[in-house]
Amino acid sequence: MVRRDTCITVGRYGRSDHMSTPCTVCAAPAALLSDLDARIAAGDAGRYVVHRELAANGITVSMEAARKHIAHIRAGEQGIPSHAPGQLRLTTLDQAVALPPVPTVTAPQPAAPRGYEPGVRFERGAKAAVVTLPPAPTAPGEGDCAAYLRGLGIDPDLYILEPIEVRTNSHGWTRDDPEGAAVTQQTFFARFRVTRREAAADGFDVDELLATVPALAAAAVDRPATGAGESLLVGLADWQTGKRDQGGTAKLVERLAALGPAIVARVGELQLLGRNVETIYLVGLGDLVEGCKGFYPMQTFSVELDRRQQIRVARRMLTEIVKTVATLGIPVVVSGVAGNHGEQRDGSGKAFTTPGDNDDLLVLEQCAEVFSLAEGYGHVSFVIPDQELAHTMDLSGQHTVFTHGHVARGGWAGLWTWFKNQRAHGKTSATIAVVGHYHHLHVENDGLLTLFQCPALEGGSDYFSTAMGSTTVPGTACALVSSAFGVRDLAVL
Structure with missing residues (x-):
């Protein structure tokens, strides 16, 4: 009768009441592994022998992996290869040279210093917005701000544009060189205050308004x-x-x-x-x-x-x-x-x-x-x-x-x-x-x-x-x- 609370496995060397064990060494070539396991079962090979024999065949494993392999072989447990059989091999020098080169990755450089990212910032309750222009090789002017707003779909003619800050970095760099090399170039950063223009009075007659003052003053005299x-x-x-x-x-x-x-x-x-x-x-x-x-x-x-x-x-x-x-x-x-x-x-x-x-x-x-x-x-x-x-x-x-x-x-x-x-x-x-x-x-x-x-x-x-x-x-x-x-x-x- 088989006990239902124990998983029965049959290993290479007989029956065992133990669970199968994942094992790195079990992924070695079958011919090498068969001879090595027989010596382990006979007590003729310890972990140093296992480590040396594998290394002689171009396979590198840790001493801990060799110890675990010996333990499950002597316990009659079946090992589960942790790699596909025959794939536990060292890469030769020729193979390493033949590998494709690792691509060179260049970290992207920020387009502007922190706090000078291009955009339009509206402060709650404020009557004006602050526009930060993209970096430029020359000092930006009102026309540059107008062009930037127009590119955002904002009509600059509806606003008063006032420069509030211009900053320059004489050691800024760019990769605009034809050969892709980094070159030094002076860079300018600018901010503008943008305030909506007040609508002009349409047809307001000041003279007509002032002409009503005497009548208004007279009406206020001796008011009951x-x-x-x-x-x-x-x-x-x-x-x-x-x-x-x-x-x-x-x-x-x-x-x-x-x-x-x-x-x-x-x-x-x-x-x-x-x-x-x-x-x-x-x-x-x-x-x-x-x-x-x-x-x-x-x-x-x-x-x-x-x-x-x-x-x-x-x-x-x-x-x-x-x-x-x-x-x-x-x-x-x-x-x-x-x-x-x-x-x-x-x-x-x-x-x-x-x-x-x-x-x-x-x-x-x-x-x-x-x-x-x-x-x-x-x-x-x-x-x-x-x-x-x-x-x-x-x-x-x-x-x-x-x-x-x-x-x-x-x-x-x-x-x-x-x-x-x-x-x-x-x-x-x-x-x-x-x-x-x-x-x-x-x-x-x-x-x-x-x-x-x-x-x-x-x-x-x-x-x-x-x-x-x-x-x-x-x-x-x-x-x-x-x-x-x-x-x-x-x-x-």
Whole structure:
């Protein structure tokens, strides 16, 4: 009975239960191999004998191949020739000489240095393309560039061709020699900027256009207040009531007393310009009071009012401003946000209560209670956030977000980052952000977005001026805001 798990092979010297073995020596001529295998089976030939006998017959094999051949012969295994029988032969010298010559292969030389490959490159967002011409034996000109473009199917007459770079290699080489030899030849590489020509005005009459200017100017005079309604935004920023520096509280009260009449006058100016002011927004942008401790060195000894006095003065001045503006009969919305100087801070300078526990919001709430008890102010309303440090309102269809500015980090760039992050994460739908905190006017537009930083009304800081060299120019910014016109008619009162 034959076991089915063993491959039975019959070799030259009998039966074996082993698999056939690939063998290099088994490809030797049969006559030589028969005599050699008999000597191996008889134990008269080792690997050195096998290697020597094969070499004497012009066959070279490794010692390892000889060892493997001996092993499978003595084990009774059948060898499988790794070459066709009789083909394991050395090539004679005569045969080697008769072989066809190896062809000479020359590595292709680049037609141009790296970065100067011929072609046309268009940069994303650019109004022009860069054309790199093929290498030439003479310096290329505008005509060469035009010919190259024409060869690419591009009409050069539609473009302005400007040379921007010409490079030469005095040791360049070419095989243009009639005998095919490499010869040295100066080579030029050139780049051109290609800009599409603007279409010329066809039949445009400049004289006719300029003749309409007097009529256009006359139509703008005494224009009535018509058109889309707009909101007048007034940014009440950084009063810092109670501060001693730069004239202190007395000078601040003078500026605040003049602010109400200045707002009324500004509304009149806008109406003369034909603006339809439908609502006035008085928005406190934080730091209406100075605070007494924890905001800068030596603050406790540099303020001239305690906390209760600061709140009292700020409340009274805000009340006077609202009363004056309300005389216009236009709806007035009073709102605001919490600033850092209104926080309740401990000895370490850190706020220890809630974000809404802020003196800026306290002033607004007290003022709101005053007008809720007074008659004749039904057109005055208050919008006061609870714990939010930023809130959004609709100003004549234009969503606008307000915050003091201390929640952002990194100055002006940090404010932009904060604004865009608020929009990206769905915190606000506003396209205008209004802030204070940095005490100077800065307005910037970025596409559909506008960042509006209002100046401070306080007189400046001796400490800051000594440290930084600059100071504040007191003022209150106002501007018209609407979905129809965005932000316009900016003024500092």
